[in-house]
Amino acid sequence: MRSGSGKLIVFEGIDGSGKTTISRLFFKHLEDNKINTSWFREPSDSKWGKKIRELADKMDSIPINDEFRYFLEDRKWDVENNILPSLKKGEIVILDRYYFSSACYQGARGMDVKMIIDENRKFSPEPDLLFLIDVDIPTAMSRIKSSRVVEAKLFEKESFLLKVRKNYLDLKSDFIKIIDGKRPIDSVLRSVINEFNQFFSQ
């Protein structure tokens, strides 16, 4: 499913890979070049997104099907209220996470990855480009350690993220570009800009 004349650029990766940092800088780069751009993140600001953020680290205490459903409902809201309207205006739409997060995270909790993708594709436009910001687990852990995760949960988080990373690397699609996120921020950003320029010069 494609919609409108804009382009959809998705950033994905495990927690601490640098998605938010790089996608914001990329957004600024496009704005500086006078390109109409919007930036959205998932979970979004919908009532479902707020519920997900409230639950945060307690997610493993709710049934996996409920967890999946919250993300799905949040995404429906995001597609309808943010993504499609911006694409219709012809904008470049940058997403910090999209349905590939559901595939890889809820997949790592045992759900079938293909089923998750099929459910989401029923209403979600396909990306034009997806940047998978890939880092190894020790790099991701050292980036998130100080900021977000309580010490006792670190080990659990580490083994979970290992599964999530594997799911990301197993995704196969022409629009996926794997970017080495371990390098300094300016080189990661440069790779993203180069890939983007190459894509749009075709």
Ligand code: ADP
């Ligand atoms: P994500 O959105 O993938 O969880 P963030 O963009 O929030 O990741 O980055 C997590 C932390 O790592 C932040 O403190 C950020 O400044 C830092 N960071 C992001 N990218 C890099 C990088 N390439 N090199 C070093 N530190 C980085």
Ligand code: TYD
């Ligand atoms: P986020 O705030 O983007 O975390 P981070 O900045 O650390 O990458 O996302 C919150 C968490 O929600 C993150 O651990 C990934 C998870 N998530 C899913 O499990 N499924 C989904 O569909 C989405 C969008 C996020």
